[in-house]
Each structure stands twice: as C-alpha cells, then as structure tokens.
Amino acid sequence: MQIDKDTVAKVAHLARLEVTEQETTELVGDMNKILDFMAKLNEVDTENVEPLIYMTSDVNVLREDAVRQEITHEEALSNAPEQDGKHFLVAKVIEQKKA
Secondary structure, three states: OOOOHHHHHHHHHHOOOOOOHHHHHHHHHHHHHHHHHHHHHHOOOOOOOOOOOOOOOOOOOOOOOOOOOOOOHHHHHHOOOOEOOOOEOOOOOOOOOOO
C-alpha cells in the first residue's frame, strides 16, 4: 500500500487537522516510511516467539487500600488561608447565568 496526498487529506480531515501543501508532502513521505518499516517487520520470523504481555517480569507491589485518618479535621483547616471552622473557603469560580 502506498500513501498519496489524497490519503493524507482524508486522514487529516478525519482527525480534524489542517495541513498545508508542504506538510502534506512531508506526511506522505513519513507515512510511507512507516508502512515500509511495518512491511519489514512482517518479514521477521516470529513462529516460536511467545507473545509479550509485560515489558518486565517485575510485579507491582501495592499497599493495602485501607481508610486511615492521617490528619485531623482541625489540623487540615489550620493550614487554610480562609476557613469557617468546618470548611475551606475558596473563591467562587462558577457563575450562574441570569435568566
């Protein structure tokens, strides 16, 4: 399969990209190089090669997911620039539309 300018234009349209004529020419070359590389990979004999699931044999060591109270409510509020004793006070960021 060969990539031409029409194929690049179609892919660019589907991806909602705007490409110039120069970029289209460069993309034709780049995409054809990618396809040539993939064709070269298809020549490799993988008959007795096991599929690779993970890149390493390392296993993730995860901590137990347990709820803990690391800091008290009062300690958390003590660091707040503004608070009312129960809640953090922050600037209003969402404005309501007037009907």
